[in-house]
Amino acid sequence: MSVIYILWLREVKKYLRSRPQILASLGQPLMYLLALGFGLGPVFQKSGQGSYLQFIAPGVIGMSILFTSMFSGVGLLWDRQFGFLKETLVAPVSRLQIMAGRTLGGATVALIQGALVLVVCLIAGFRPHTWAAVPLAVGFMMLIAVVFAALGTAIGSALRDMQGFQLTMNFLVMPIFFLSGALFPLSNLPKALAVVTSIDPLSYGIDGLRGALIDRSHFGLSADLAVLGLIAACFIALGAWRFSKIQV
Amino acid sequence: MIHVQNLVKTFGSLTAVDHISFDVRDGEIFAFLGPNGAGKTTTIQMLTTLLRPSGGSIAIDGLDPVHRQREVRKRFGIVFQDPTLDVDLTACENMELHGVLYHVPRRARAERIQSLLTLFELWDKRNKKVKEFSGGMKRRLEIARGLLHTPRILFLDEPTLGLDPQSRNQLWTHVRHLNQTEGVTVFLTTHYMDEAERVAQRIAIIDHGRIVALGSPDELKAQTETDSLEAAFLALTGSTIRDEAADAGADRMRQMARMWRR
Numbered sequence: 046m047s048v049i050y051i052l053w054l055r056e057v058k059k060y061l062r063s064r065p066q067i068l069a070s071l072g073q074p075l076m077y078l079l080a081l082g083f084g085l086g087p088v089f090q091k092s093g094q095g096s097y098l099q100f101i102a103p104g105v106i107g108m109s110i111l112f113t114s115m116f117s118g119v120g121l122l123w124d125r126q127f128g129f130l131k132e133t134l135v136a137p138v139s140r141l142q143i144m145a146g147r148t149l150g151g152a153t154v155a156l157i158q159g160a161l162v163l164v165v166c167l168i169a170g171f172r173p174h175t176w177a178a179v180p181l182a183v184g185f186m187m188l189i190a191v192v193f194a195a196l197g198t199a200i201g202s203a204l205r206d207m208q209g210f211q212l213t214m215n216f217l218v219m220p221i222f223f224l225s226g227a228l229f230p231l232s233n234l235p236k237a238l239a240v241v242t243s244i245d246p247l248s249y250g251i252d253g254l255r256g257a258l259i260d261r262s263h264f265g266l267s268a269d270l271a272v273l274g275l276i277a278a279c280f281i282a283l284g285a286w287r288f289s290k291i292q293v
Numbered sequence: 294m295i296h297v298q299n300l301v302k303t304f305g306s307l308t309a310v311d312h313i314s315f316d317v318r319d320g321e322i323f324a325f326l327g328p329n330g331a332g333k334t335t336t337i338q339m340l341t342t343l344l345r346p347s348g349g350s351i352a353i354d355g356l357d358p359v360h361r362q363r364e365v366r367k368r369f370g371i372v373f374q375d376p377t378l379d380v381d382l383t384a385c386e387n388m389e390l391h392g393v394l395y396h397v398p399r400r401a402r403a404e405r406i407q408s409l410l411t412l413f414e415l416w417d418k419r420n421k422k423v424k425e426f427s428g429g430m431k432r433r434l435e436i437a438r439g440l441l442h443t444p445r446i447l448f449l450d451e452p453t454l455g456l457d458p459q460s461r462n463q464l465w466t467h468v469r470h471l472n473q474t475e476g477v478t479v480f481l482t483t484h485y486m487d488e489a490e491r492v493a494q495r496i497a498i499i500d501h502g503r504i505v506a507l508g509s510p511d512e513l514k515a516q517t518e519t520d521s522l523e524a525a526f527l528a529l530t531g532s533t534i535r536d537e538a539a540d541a542g543a544d545r546m547r548q549m550a551r552m553w554r555r
Contacts, residue, residue: 051393059381128377135341136394137366 048138049146056117056150060157067161070113074105074162078169081228094230100261102171103182103254104227110159110189111247115218117151118197118284122204125291134291144198144288148281151194152187159186173258181266182257188273189250195280202287221247231263246276294319294446294478295340300349302335302502309335311502312349317446317480322472324493325482328530332502333482334374337450340480341371354445367395370439371448376431380424384415384434387423388441395442402441409437413467429460436464440471447471449481453488461485465492486523496522500530 060067082098089097124130133143160183173179200213224238225247234242242248253269256262262269295317302310310332317323325333338344340351342358342365351358358365378387385406392402410416413433423431432452439447449468453461469492472479483489489496490510497507506513506529510522517525 047393051390055379055382055386055390058386059379062381127380128373128375129379130377131373131375132377132379132391133394135343135366135371136391137363137396138394 048142049149052133052143052146053150053153056147057153057157060117060154067158070109070158071161071165073112074109075165075169077105077108077228078102078166082169098169098171099259100230100255101228102166102169103258104225104251106159106162106166106186107189107225107247107251107254108222108227109162110155110186110250111193111222112218113158114151114155114190114193115197115200115213117154118148118194118199119201119204119210119213120151121147121198121201122206122210125205130291140289140291141285144285148191148194148198148284151197152190155190155194156183156186159190174260178257178260182254185250185253185257185269185273188253188270188277189247192246192250192273192277192280195277195284198284199280199287202284202291221245224248225251226263227251246273249273249276294321294354295323295480296350296352297340298350300336300339300351301347302332302339302344303347309502310339310346313499313502313504314349315497315504315507317478320472320476320478321495322469322479322481322493324489324496325480325499326484326486326489326496326526327482327499328484331499331530333499334450335502336499337371337448337480337482341369341448342366367442368444369446369448370442370444372432372435372439372450372452374450374454376435378423378431378435378438381422383420383422384410384426385419387434388438391438391441397442405441405443409440412470413437427460429456429464432456432460432464433467436467440475440477443475444477446478446480449479451482451484453483453485461488468492486521486526490522498526498529505529 078098078101082101086097089095089100094100121130134140163182173182200217204210204213224241224245226242227247231239231242231248231252249264249269249272252263253266253273256266256269264272297316298314300310300313301308313336325336327333335344339346340353340358342362345359353365354368356365356368379390382390388406388410389402392406397405407416410419413436415430415434415437418426418430423434426434436447436449436452447468453464456464465488468479471477481493493510495507495509496513497504498513499505506516506525508516513522513525514520517528519525519528
């Protein structure tokens with residue numbers, strides 16, 4: 046237990062120490078929120094869908110959790126390159142504990158980042174339909190964080206160089222974000238897009254967040270919860286398996 | 294303390310370590326000396342549970358590293374060829390993390406961290422981030438960390454690579470001191486002849502995966518009828534230059550890492 050804790054603590058400490066970067070990483074969500082939220086707002090309103098800012102805010106929160114958690118998982122690559130990974134792998138502890146500590150740490154960091162973005166959304170004018178829904182929303186944020194931190198660990202275990210990292214960012218993380226319904230409603234989509242969005246794990250996370258925060262859900266909250274829970278279990282198993290295969 | 298019998302490691306058609314046998318006695322400082330790519334690091338990796346041997350047997354303090362991995366890991370400390378510190382953490386935090394990973398009880402941990410950091414002249418800088426340290430300080434910290442869980446054996450894989458003569462000198466003074474006071478067995482690899490001669494009681498010269506000579510510095514000199522260990526080394530391994538693949542990736546990676554928030 047103390048092994049998991051100290052590795053978790055390491056991730057959180059490193060995050061909290063990089064304050065300028067925390068601020069910088071709030072820039073992108075803010076851009077989406079203001080430029081798209083207010084820019085597309087009138088069009089969205091005219092089509093009878095209500096406020097776009099209200100609609101996009103859960104999507105932007107989900108986005109920042111996705112990016113932060115994937116990034117910290119794939120951060121395994123830095124630890125491999127700069128040697129610290131070896132220090133943990135040669136210690137008399139099981140790989141599973143190391144993986145758990147890292148992944149939980151990455152998920153915690155992503156959750157903090159998501160909470161910060163939620164605060165930014167509130168400042169920008171976003172209002173949940175009831176404040177009582179916030180704990181449920183935080184639950185969904187946690188699930189999203191765990192799902193993608195575990196996926197990041199699985200991918201990070203296999204990555205050996207920068208090219209692989211950039212490939213992951215461009216061809217996995219970006220599609221996961223854009224095809225998740227973070228920016229558009231999932232109803233009445235063309236058939237192909239509907240299929241793709243329904244196999245994107247983030248769709249269920251953002252749908253759940255939206256259901257909790259603005260009472261507007263496509264799949265239904267319990268379906269979101271079940272699918273996310275299942276995916277989390279699969280990705281954790283996958284991450285643990287890939288991590289156990291790392292050769293020093 | 295270390296018993297190696299007919300150890301073999303092959304990577305595909307390449308035989309990196311070719312039937313080597315040797316013993317390291319309890320409390321001894323033992324050096325592996327060899328040109329680049331001779332199989333030094335591969336051997337250390339097998340001794341320290343990081344690689345599975347292709348053949349032969351190893352006993353570390355009587356235990357087989359393949360089957361008793363965890364017990365073996367508790368018994369040694371290791372300083373790798375490349376740095377393995379977390380540079381975003383402080384010296385003290387790096388030590389603390391190591392202590393937890395090796396299950397050193399809290400109170401013993403605090404005491405030992407203080408005494409080791411004091412010994413390696415790092416106690417004043419314990420709350421500084423490691424990225425502010427010089428190369429020599431980082432090396433000292435790594436050795437201090439490797440000793441935190443009071444291992445029976447300390448593996449040092451080319452620990453003085455890239456250090457200036459002052460730091461090298463100071464580092465070996467510490468290592469010898471620890472060897473005498475704590476009785477820790479030291480297994481080191483290097484390609485600096487003078488270091489091996491000064492520090493080690495016995496030296497194995499390894500080339501192309503085989504041990505070509507083993508004995509005290511004086512014995513090696515007598516065996517090759519030379520007057521310096523360097524001449525003995527060249528007499529045994531020849532004077533052709535071995536090229537090793539360079540790792541140019543790391544520098545670029547560091548740059549990217551800075552760009553990408555870490």
